[in-house]
Amino acid sequence: MISNLNTQSLSLPRAPTQQPAEELQISKFILREKLGEGGYGLVLKAWDFDSKKYRAIKLLRQSHPKYEEGLQYFQNEVHPRVTSLNHPNIIKVIGYSKEPQDWVNLEGKMEKVMFIAMELAEKGCLFNWVNIMTMPEPEARYIMRSLLEAVSYMHSKGIVNRDLKMENVLITKDCRILICDYGYSREQIEEGRHCETKLGTELYMAPEILSHNNKYDGKAADIYNLGYILFMTIFRMYH
Numbered sequence: 001m002i003s004n005l006n007t008q009s010l011s012l013p014r015a016p017t018q019q020p021a022e023e024l025q026i027s028k029f030i031l032r033e034k035l036g037e038g039g040y041g042l043v044l045k046a047w048d049f050d051s052k053k054y055r056a057i058k059l060l061r062q063s064h065p066k067y068e069e070g071l072q073y074f075q076n077e078v079h080p081r082v083t084s085l086n087h088p089n090i091i092k093v094i095g096y097s098k099e100p101q102d103w104v105n106l107e108g109k110m111e112k113v114m115f116i117a118m119e120l121a122e123k124g125c126l127f128n129w130v131n132i133m134t135m136p137e138p139e140a141r142y143i144m145r146s147l148l149e150a151v152s153y154m155h156s157k158g159i160v161n162r163d164l165k166m167e168n169v170l171i172t173k174d175c176r177i178l179i180c181d182y183g184y185s186r187e188q189i190e191e192g193r194h195c196e197t198k199l200g201t202e203l204y205m206a207p208e209i210l211s212h213n214n215k216y217d218g219k220a221a222d223i224y225n226l227g228y229i230l231f232m233t234i235f236r237m238y239h
């Protein structure tokens with residue numbers, strides 16, 4: 001089990017700390033260091049002074065070149081079909097902005113920002129782990145079991161994720177595995193080829209998504225992604 005790993009001896013790589021010069025605040029959250037960054041979002045650690053807990057805050061900044069596109073994916077992430085998911089291996093959304101908020105950014109400039117607050121995964125993403133260590137088979141099995149349980153639950157609720165990859169698999173302080181990033185998710189109640197938009201991360205994409213003018217089954221495409229994650233986790237092949 002990954003929880004048996006001697007995590008004391010592992011120092012997980014983190015993006016360089018960007019400690020704000022002054023205390024930056026958004027809503028009830030005081031922003032701390034950077035945790036990661038994806039295609040649209042900047043993710044920061046944040047102190048929630050209501051619940052007195054650390055959270056992760058994903059910011060979609062107006063200054064981001066893909067802000068408009070990101071807004072569309074933001075709506076998917078905060079859609080009730082996603083925020084109502086309740087599974088130990090799926091990230092919990094704690095709150096989000098309904099309107100763009102004024103924010104003094106890390107450079108001290110005022111800008112608009114949308115945010116999603118979620119539970120914090122202190123040990124970062126699987127991609128960073130696989131970068132520094134060969135994952136023994138029992139750990140890989142534990143990770144895959146967690147992912148399969150989460151995906152099976154999510155599919156049973158009629159949701160497909162369409163962006164399962166090592167960067168979107170997180171690990172908490174107590175080594176719980178969490179799927180994050182529902183930006184490309186959509187509803188797919190039935191089995192079968194109901195999706196047509198070519199979405200996801202090319203390296204992970206199922207072949208039927210890449211072939212043009214083809215409808216594909218979002219559920220099958222998610223499972224294909226899990227196979228790819230398993231392969232990369234065990235053989236430590238990453239892009």
Ligand SMILES: Nc1ncnc2c1ncn2[C@@H]1O[C@H](COP(=O)(O)OP(=O)(O)O)[C@@H](O)[C@H]1O
Nearest residue numbers: 035036037038039040041043056121125167181
């Ligand atoms: N809840 C969290 N706890 C810790 N790190 C996180 C959390 N959410 C995201 N991250 C980090 O930020 C990165 C980008 O987050 P993600 O939601 O995937 O953004 P994007 O939608 O832009 O891809 C992740 O790969 C991960 O490293």
Ligand SMILES: [Mg+2]
Nearest residue numbers: 038167168181
């Ligand atoms: Mg992502």
